[in-house]
Amino acid sequence: MSRYLPVLLIGVILLCGNAVSAQVTTATIAGVVQDSSGAVIPGVSVTTKNVETGVTRTAKTDEGGRYTVPELTLGNYEVEAQIPGFQTEVRSGITLTVGRSALVNFALKVGQIADKVTITEEAPLVESTTSAMSSLVDERTIRDLPLNGRSWDNLALLQPGVVSVGAGQGSAAFDFGTGTRFNVNGSRAYANSFLLDGTDINDHANGTPGGSAGTNLGVDGVQEFKINTSVSPAEFGRSSGGVVSAVTRSGTNDLHGAGFEFLRNNALDSPGYFDEVEHGGTGTKAPYRRNQFGGALGGPIKKDKTFFFGTYEGLRQGNGTTIGPEVPTAQTKLGIIPYKAFQGTDPSLYNCHPGDTACTVPVSPVIKPYLDLFQTPNTRDLGDGTAFFIAAPLQVTKEDYAMGRVDHQISDKMRIFGRYSFDNDTNVIPNFNGSSLADEHDVARRQYSTIQVTNVFRPTLVNSFRFAYNRTYQNFDDVLSDPRAEKLFFLPGEHFGTISFGGQGLSTNPLNFLGVDNGAPRIYRYNLFQEGDDLTYIKGRHSIKMGADIRRIQDNEITSSNSRGDYTFLDIPGFLTNKPIRFDAPAPGSDAYRGLRETMFGTYLQDDFKVSQRLTLNLGLRYEAISNPREVNGRMANLLNLSDPAPTVLKDSFFSVAKKDFQPRVGFAWGLNGSGKTILRAGFGIFHDHILPYSYAAFASGYPPFFTTLSDLTNPVFPYDTNLTAGPPPPPQFGGFPTGAIREAS
Structure with a gap:
């Protein structure tokens, strides 16, 4: 498997709007302090205060009159500037949103420091210091806009460059993600990164997070989120698409x-x-x-x-819901079928001729209990021994979401917060695909936890450390709903499998399949351990940020097929007379469990250089590497060459991944005039999509010799096939390489 090609993003745009800076969950206040003549004033004490929590931070202006207060929590702020010989000036009404760099300049007047001038005015909303492009979904939008279903990720579709897409690789199932899929500026839906309080919440499918209900509840616990659409700073990596960064709400001094x-x-x-x-x-x-x-x-x-x-x-x-499976008529169950029912079986064996409508076929006693499991049709006879059963069973969905967060200001230089969220949901699809005896049960549980500690070593040096453990559990399987089927099975230790008609799999004609989904169960237990550290240093015109991030990925999954056995009958006469044409089932001792392991490492350096009051350069470099994917128990095999007679057992990993992912980021933001309302941005960046478990997990369970599907095409015996041999492989969608001798990699 080759690495995805790097994606080159170049954008030049003239706009009035917000753009993301290099903070994932915090914001910055910066500006210049001058006197009434326009001369800069060094040594001014600038204090920021979160009016909702009372937390303050202080910085001093440098020789150029510049100040920067990074890593501020989100909320409403007031900023005070004071120095002896000048009146104290206070700017209020400043709202910090995720990633914002608010520009708050002061023009102090000569006077007594005790004299205070308060200006209630929002800082300019146009972001003037970054080349990155993004869209903000703020707190007011989240609370006030009508949101059908109350799934906050749907608000992403309101942003420029974000387009909803269909299933792509497959239906909206756990295999490919159940959340709302969307492309950001043309990138693929599985190339997006989703962050909650700065930590990764992508699941095993690498799609939009979502449980079995396909929703992301808890909109009241999300303060805001931002979609970074192009030329992200070096702080962001992992994928080439959009970056959706959500921040949870915290408490304030008011209840x-x-x-x-x-x-x-x-x-x-x-x-x-x-x-x-x-x-x-x-x-x-x-x-x-x-x-x-x-x-x-x-x-x-x-x-x-x-x-x-x-x-x-x-x-x-x-x-x-609506189902309409094609089922046998009452006459068919008695063995009385028309000539049209013969779709492969020789009708002359039963003295049946074209135009006959009541040919007699003996019904095998072995088949009788299985035949009785079909629903009774409630539509007219289709003329081929079948009719439709139309019904509207009730699909039941249940979901519970809870989130708790605690913030603590340890001292004026250190703060910590911890957050834990829990989402548990089930979705019961009755009579899956028209099945008469099984319901599909989709079960999901998501748990996200994060701890972050921020230290202000001095006003110009701030460090932030975070740790996260995020876990998703997803399982879909068919549960028998007809007690008559509980004692019918094809393999020891398994419940009822699948009976197909015409071709192997979930057939709909000449009869709807009987039994369960032959692709079930699908079980994913995805664990992510993440540690990261960011250091921000302010020096003169330079705002430097550097950091590292390690993500340990554990994807424990079962994605086998035909695990309960799948019998295929050519047509209705073949079924009535108990003459299957094939049987597919795993070989004895096959184990479909796979524990996939990878570790991703990233480090970066970003410098936002203030060339002048109107021009800022954004210069960054990121390096990322991912370990070679492996299976924790050594169950790894692959077909190394198409000419090989069988897969090769691998010793160390599935394949080797190159470690050359250097990602430069270069851009600028230039104010075309002194008003701060018109900004020209341009940027360049290289981004990489990594080979994560979603790229290969779908087939990992089916690799011989650890898991092999056998096929009996010569003399299958129903319902217990003692003649199962290694015949030709089943259709490709059910995985598996040709069986044969297995050789070990040298």
Whole structure:
């Protein structure tokens, strides 16, 4: 497998809007202090105060009158500048959003320091110090905009350059991610990075996070998020697409809370056009019941020192679905079938001729209990021994989300916060794909935890360390819903498998498959351990940031197929007379569990150089490397050459990954005039997509010799095939290389 090609992003744009700076969860206040004549004033004491928590930070202007206060928590601020011989000036009404670098300049007047001038005015919203492009979804947008389903990631679709896309690789399932998929400026949906409080929350599929319900609840616990669309600073890596950075809410000195419930019910809906009898409907409405409820509470534990915030949200939904499997008629179950039912079996064996509508075929006693498992049709006979069973079973979804966060100001130079979020949800799809005896159960559990410590060593030197443990568990499997099937099985220790018609797999014709999904179960336990450290240093015109990040990836998964056995019958007569044409099942002793392991390392250096009041250069370099992917128990094999007779057992890793991912970032932001309202930006960057488990996990479980699917195409015996041999491999979608002698890599 080769590495994805680097993506080159070059953008030049004239705009009035926000752009992200090099902070993931914090913001910066910077500016210049001058006197009334325009001369810069060094040595001015500049104090920033978060008006909601009372936390303050102080810096002094340098010889050029410049000051910078980095790594500030988000919220509303006031900034005070004072020095003997001049009046004290206070700027209020400054709102810091994620990644913002607010420009707050002062023009001090001669006077007594006790004289105070307060200016209530928002700092200019146009970001004037970065070449990066982004869009902010702020707190007001999150709270006030109507959000159907209350999944905060849907707000990303309102941003420029973000386009919703379809499933692409597959349906919206755990294999490929269940969240809302979108492209950012043309990048692929699985090339995006998702950060929560600065730590990685991408799941094993590398798609938009989402549980079995496909939602990201907890909108009341998200303060805001920003989508970085192009030319990200060197601090950002891992992938070539967009960077979605969300920040959770924290408590303040005021106690605030909220509660809510949203109700939708078909009893409150008007009938649809096709529900009405005169338009072919039944006169009834499809069942739909949805309740979302919860609340949030935040406030002080100790004023100006310790704060808490917590939120809970629950979802309960029942949604009517439609199924229409093709099932045998009552006559077919008795062995009376028309000539059209013969779709491969020789009709002359049963004295059946073209035009005959009631040919007699003996029904095998072995087949009878399986034949009785089909639903009774409720539509007209299709003329081939089948009819449709139309029904609208209720799909039930349940989700519970909770998040708690505590912030503590240890001293005026050190603060710490910890956050834990938990999301547990289930989605029961009744009669999966028309199955008469099984429901699909999708189960997901997501747990995200982060601790971050920020130290202000001195006003110009700030360090931030973070640790995260994020875990996602996703499992879809079919659960038998018909008690009659509980004692019917094809393999020892397994429940009912799959019976296919016409071709192997989830057939729909000549009969709908009987049993369970032959691709189940799919189980993913994805653990991410992340440690990172960022150091910010302010020196004159330079704002330098450097750091390192390590992510340890554990993807424990089962993605086997045919694990419960899959019988295939050519047509209805072949089924009635118990003449299967193939049987697919794992070889005895096959183990589909795989523990995939990788470690990603990244380090960077970024310098934002203030050439003048109107021109800032953004210069950065990032280096990333990822370890060679391996399986923790040594179950690794691959077909190294197409001419090889069998896969090769690998010793150390699945394959080797190059370690040459240097990623320069260069850009500038130039104010075209002194108003600060018109900024010209240009940027260049190299970004890499890495070979993560989602790239190869789908086939890792199916590699011989550790897992082999055998096929009996000569003399399969139903329902217990004692003649199973290593025949030709099953269709490619079920994995597996040709079986044969296995050789070991040298």
